[in-house]
Amino acid sequence: MNRAVQIILSRPLSIAGSVLIAVVVLSAAMADLLAPFPDHRGTVVDFSNFNQPPSRQNLMGTDLVGRDLFSRILYAYRLSLILGAVVLALAVPVGVTVGLVAGYFGGWVRFVLMRTTDVFLSIPPLVLAMSIMGVLEPTLTNGMIAVTVMWWPWYSRLVHNLTLAEREEGYVLAAEIIGASRFHVMFREILPNCVPAILTKMTLDLGFVILIASSLSFLGLGVQPPTPDLGSMVAEGAQYLPDSWWLTVFPGLAILVAVFGFNLLGDALREILGTEQ
Amino acid sequence: MSAVLKLLAGRLAISLLVLAGVSMLIFAIARVIPGDPARIALGPNATPEQVEKLRQELRLDQPIWLQYGHFLSDLSRGELGTSLYTNRPVTRDIAQFLPATLELILAAGILMICIGLPLGIVAAKNEGGFIDNLVRVVSLLGVSAPSFVWAVILMILFAFFLPLFPIAGRIGTQFDVPQITGFLFVDCLLTGKLDALADALWHVALPAFALALSGIGQAARLTRANMVETYRRPHIEMARSYGFPEWRIARKYAFRPSLIPSLTIIGLDFAAMLGNAFLVEAIFAWPGLSRYGVAVILRKDLNAIVGTVLIISAAFLIANLIVDLLIALINPRIRHGRDRS
Numbered sequence: 001m002n003r004a005v006q007i008i009l010s011r012p013l014s015i016a017g018s019v020l021i022a023v024v025v026l027s028a029a030m031a032d033l034l035a036p037f038p039d040h041r042g043t044v045v046d047f048s049n050f051n052q053p054p055s056r057q058n059l060m061g062t063d064l065v066g067r068d069l070f071s072r073i074l075y076a077y078r079l080s081l082i083l084g085a086v087v088l089a090l091a092v093p094v095g096v097t098v099g100l101v102a103g104y105f106g107g108w109v110r111f112v113l114m115r116t117t118d119v120f121l122s123i124p125p126l127v128l129a130m131s132i133m134g135v136l137e138p139t140l141t142n143g144m145i146a147v148t149v150m151w152w153p154w155y156s157r158l159v160h161n162l163t164l165a166e167r168e169e170g171y172v173l174a175a176e177i178i179g180a181s182r183f184h185v186m187f188r189e190i191l192p193n194c195v196p197a198i199l200t201k202m203t204l205d206l207g208f209v210i211l212i213a214s215s216l217s218f219l220g221l222g223v224q225p226p227t228p229d230l231g232s233m234v235a236e237g238a239q240y241l242p243d244s245w246w247l248t249v250f251p252g253l254a255i256l257v258a259v260f261g262f263n264l265l266g267d268a269l270r271e272i273l274g275t276e277q
Numbered sequence: 278m279s280a281v282l283k284l285l286a287g288r289l290a291i292s293l294l295v296l297a298g299v300s301m302l303i304f305a306i307a308r309v310i311p312g313d314p315a316r317i318a319l320g321p322n323a324t325p326e327q328v329e330k331l332r333q334e335l336r337l338d339q340p341i342w343l344q345y346g347h348f349l350s351d352l353s354r355g356e357l358g359t360s361l362y363t364n365r366p367v368t369r370d371i372a373q374f375l376p377a378t379l380e381l382i383l384a385a386g387i388l389m390i391c392i393g394l395p396l397g398i399v400a401a402k403n404e405g406g407f408i409d410n411l412v413r414v415v416s417l418l419g420v421s422a423p424s425f426v427w428a429v430i431l432m433i434l435f436a437f438f439l440p441l442f443p444i445a446g447r448i449g450t451q452f453d454v455p456q457i458t459g460f461l462f463v464d465c466l467l468t469g470k471l472d473a474l475a476d477a478l479w480h481v482a483l484p485a486f487a488l489a490l491s492g493i494g495q496a497a498r499l500t501r502a503n504m505v506e507t508y509r510r511p512h513i514e515m516a517r518s519y520g521f522p523e524w525r526i527a528r529k530y531a532f533r534p535s536l537i538p539s540l541t542i543i544g545l546d547f548a549a550m551l552g553n554a555f556l557v558e559a560i561f562a563w564p565g566l567s568r569y570g571v572a573v574i575l576r577k578d579l580n581a582i583v584g585t586v587l588i589i590s591a592a593f594l595i596a597n598l599i600v601d602l603l604i605a606l607i608n609p610r611i612r613h614g615r616d617r618s
Contacts, residue, residue, distance in 0.1 A: 119298035123590050126552025131586050134574030215423045219571050242437035252426035260421035
């Protein structure tokens with residue numbers, strides 16, 4: 001733990017990442033307290049004050065129906081983080097189990113599982129999520145399902161490769177010789193040694209899930225209005241460039257800040273946990 | 278050479294198997310639609326008889342494995358059915374929109390290689406220095422925003438604030454290039470209209486850069502990491518002790534082995550770009566697959582969804598095959614058949 005703190009402190013970029021993530025998470029968690037206009041996350045309309053540039057009252061300006069952009073971005077952060085957490089909570093266990101089983105059992109089990117993984121991985125990620133969203137109704141829950149379906153194969157590939165290497169190690173052989181069950185060997189012996197790599201990937205992926213989800217809603221295939229979402233905000237504002245630049249620039253930068261933070265943090269974690277690829 | 282061919286044949290077989298899997302997956306996804314696609318396509322005013330007729334035309338009344346069988350037999354004749362959105366064969370729709378998308382992605386791929394690799398080399402040569410850290414931050418920033426955000430930022434900076442590049446479209450309206458292949462660059466060259474070609478290149482620059490940004494960062498980071506590692510290898514030291522000039526060591530002994538993992542990531546980035554092109558096209562009003570793809574998805578146009586995803590996946594698999602071939606040609610261990618990994 002001491003070494004972890006040392007590495008983080010010795011590198012300005014890791015500090016920057018930690019600060020960014022702290023800001024993003026705190027502003028999402030305390031959106032109710034921080035947002036100057038909490039009710040603007042819904043269907044409030046204030047035409048007397050629409051499409052205003054940033055001012056002291058509206059730090060990031062107002063949108064086309066007069067809602068405070070800053071408040072909406074705070075609530076959009078909350079939604080994005082929840083979405084990211086839920087997607088990973090669903091995708092990681094599935095992917096990890098598939099990867100462990102494929103790597104440990106080998107033979108035709110591995111062939112079937114890994115070729116299935118390949119099938120999912122050979123549809124470009126965004127295209128797969130788009131087509132799943134296309135057949136479902138565009139809602140938050142379905143968005144999570146779509147992103148989960150495209151996300152688990154990455155973990156199954158990662159854990160599969162790790163398992164192939166770990167399977168040959170002495171400790172696995174020892175466990176097998178004393179008669180440990182396959183379940184025990186996979187989940188109690190091999191899995192703990194994969195945890196650092198999985199954790200690193202999860203940190204990086206939290207950012208990328210936010211990125212993909214915002215891409216879906218940018219295309220109109222994700223969270224629907226009036227729920228505040230960074231992607232659909234950019235899509236809405238893009239038609240009003242360059243005059244109403246704040247409509248796109250602030251939500252766009254909000255995505256950048258969050259994903260950049262997770263990237264910096266994941267990068268630091270990679271070094272701390274020694275999971276350099 | 279035969280080792281390369283053997284390897285390629287193996288990869289091709291696996292790719293075809295995967296493509297068959299993709300077709301099953303996307304077919305299954307398209308058939309679990311809640312709600313009746315026929316009803317959605319015909320609108321709320323259609324009579325039950327009309328809906329029933331379309332259901333039969335789409336073979337929705339048959340079991341799914343039979344539907345898939347019909348789909349395969351259509352596919353073997355090069356048909357993907359009729360789009361309910363445009364009322365034209367899906368293959369014709371895709372043939373119309375795909376070239377523009379491919380051109381954009383190809384331009385982005387060239388930018389990615391021409392900027393990403395040199396950046397990585399420069400960073401590796403200055404390991405730990407200012408340029409190295411700068412490249413690191415820039416490449417992390419590149420992957421940290423979806424390409425539509427970069428598209429918006431680039432557009433504001435270089436089309437509105439500094440009006441250097443056009444805002445939208447594929448070519449200026451004053452040019453009239455006859456459609457021969459559908460690929461604008463090729464058509465310009467074939468008809469000898471070099472001023473039109475220049476204009477088309479000028480139009481593609483900004484969207485292609487927005488699309489390439491995340492790939493540039495990844496290619497640069499990976500090339501840097503590999504170069505740094507290769508420079509520590511003994512064969513570099515040996516080359517130095519022979520007194521080879523530094524540029525030759527860099528080019529021949531450090532860069533070439535480092536290129537192999539970079540090529541792999543370029544192949545993966547190509548997949549990402551096939552998806553991200555949808556985002557960039559929407560911002561720059563690029564007349565590619567994007568608008569068609571989103572429109573058919575929103576209208577639950579089954580044939581068009583399945584066809585589009587299948588073609589995009591095929592494009593990705595072909596790109597990966599090309600990458601495999603390049604790697605095989607660069608890597609002497611594969612070229613001479615000693616390493617089959």
